């Protein structure tokens with residue numbers, strides 16, 4: 001059964017002329033990693049806020065783990081979801097980093113011993129344990145993002161929604177964090193919804209949903225979506241490095257394969273073709 | 278305008294149990310009219326460093342020379358205002374920079390604050406909004422009723438409208454879609470090339486560093502650990518690996534191909550440079566041979 005089931009969802013901000021989310025329908029199976037991509041202002045964050053009930057839809061329905069999202073059920077539903085917001089400053093509530101990470105567990109009937117252990121585990125996982133007594137506001141941008149991630153990892157919710165949660169991490173930091181989330185996902189059968197402009201993060205997903213002006217315009221595996229080459233830019237994603245390279249090689253008269261190759265396959269192809277020269 | 282750091286040390290909350298040294302003995306020069314990139318891991322001191330460029334933060338020890346002004350621990354907060362126009366900073370979290378009633382007023386605030394008439398400021402704001410790709414219909418909205426990427430564009434436009442001599446951008450493309458990212462990078466390069474604006478960019482995008490920067494400053498744990506052109510900084514593979522720094526994608530891929538018989542010299546840093554060296558090592562279409 002789908003853990004997230006959204007049907008004909010529409011939402012329009014009071015002052016605006018067009019819906020920010022427009023008749024959106026999709027399902028996510030438990031344990032899936034789904035990336036949501038789209039250009040700036042296409043409705044990604046609005047959709048995320050609808051899913052956790054910060055905004056209430058004008059029409060359409062949302063079912064989370066079998067429960068219909070309503071005003072009455074919103075608090076129960078939120079217990080199954082952990083969300084990292086686009087700006088971590090909007091998320092901090094604790095006076096110290098450790099308090100902040102613990103906060104999410106306080107309403108979830110977690111015993112104190114377990115709580116202390118999980119705070120430590122989560123902070124170690126994101127490399128922020130040594131900062132546990134610091135004020136969250138007095139951290140660097142990337143450190144804030146790490147603490148925000150630790151906060152949801154400690155809760156180990158069924159569903160994790162990441163709204164550009166790694167946008168300020170350095171490349172190694174980002175891939176470490178993505179690997180950590182991947183491991184958690186496998187261990188706990190987490191469902192991950194990641195909103196991102198980063199091609200490497202999108203490539204981790206099982207499926208990518210493309211949103212454009214509030215509507216879903218495409219759904220595909222990363223491999224299939226990356227076939228779009230330079231059209232990806234209009235979808236709010238960059239062109240994969242291997243696709244850029246293939247195109248430039250073609251312009252120089254090299255007989256490149258017609259299909260999208262990821263970096264590993266392109267390297268293999270290049271070694272083989274060099275031998276035929 | 279040239280800015281240089283002379284043995285700068287900086288402590289957050291000095292004299293408290295939380296005192297933390299975020300800059301250590303930093304000496305460097307940001308050359309006038311050039312494009313300088315600042316890179317380094319999370320928490321290495323990049324944002325702290327650039328807030329010294331217009332005296333938002335003052336060195337605890339050492340001094341910063343901004344054009345003909347000297348800033349040190351004793352510099353009074355008076356008379357710093359002109360610096361805020363000469364050196365414009367786009368901060369890492371743009372939301373924290375917005376406050377006006379409408380997007381247009383927000384962007385026009387800077388020039389107006391520095392004595393430009395309201396009409397001229399509005400025109401400057403409209404131009405800046407166009408430069409960063411903000412649609413006209415957004416200009417009358419509240420800046421808080423925007424998406425993350427739209428807010429970032431407003432923050433960038435607000436600083437561009439000041440027409441500073443030195444433009445400092447702290448991860449300006451985080452949260453921008455790829456088109457926005459490319460537009461901002463193209464715009465910034467154009468300002469540097471055509472108007473000799475000095476550009477300082479903090480970024481984690483090594484591909485952008487390779488493509489646009491003339492100088493690179495590498496920070497680690499509050500210290501400057503390397504300075505040089507992208508070619509020098511990225512050519513030292515062992516040093517980079519020791520500091521866990523990434524290569525630009527093209528250089529990384531070239532390094533991988535080198536282990537399988539391909540040859541590159543110098544190390545290509547952009548896709549174009551990579552392909553220029555790679556194509557002659559491959560057979561051409563229809564069985565033609567290169568060379």
Ligand SMILES: Nc1ncnc2c1ncn2[C@@H]1O[C@H](COP(=O)(O)OP(=O)(O)OP(=O)(O)O)[C@@H](O)[C@H]1O
Pocket residue numbers: 013014015016020038039040041042043044045046047086421422423424425426427452
């Ligand atoms: N509080 C608000 N009031 C009115 N309109 C809003 C508000 N927040 C967002 N919008 C508008 O709704 C649309 C969708 O915004 P949303 O934040 O969902 O976009 P997004 O896809 O997350 O974009 P980004 O990639 O820039 O974060 C945009 O056109 C935006 O201007």
Ligand SMILES: Nc1ncnc2c1ncn2[C@@H]1O[C@H](COP(=O)(O)OP(=O)(O)OP(=O)(O)O)[C@@H](O)[C@H]1O
Pocket residue numbers: 137138139140141142143168289290297299317318319320321322323324325326369
């Ligand atoms: N207001 C503050 N009070 C105390 N310490 C701070 C404050 N701001 C930053 N720091 C600390 O100073 C160090 C440098 O922070 P800075 O923000 O300069 O890093 P950065 O290189 O910009 O990192 P990032 O890439 O994550 O943005 C970090 O360890 C951070 O925790």
Ligand SMILES: [Mg+2]
Pocket residue numbers: 044045046086163424425426
């Ligand atoms: Mg958003």
Ligand SMILES: [Mg+2]
Pocket residue numbers: 140141142323324325369447
């Ligand atoms: Mg920073």
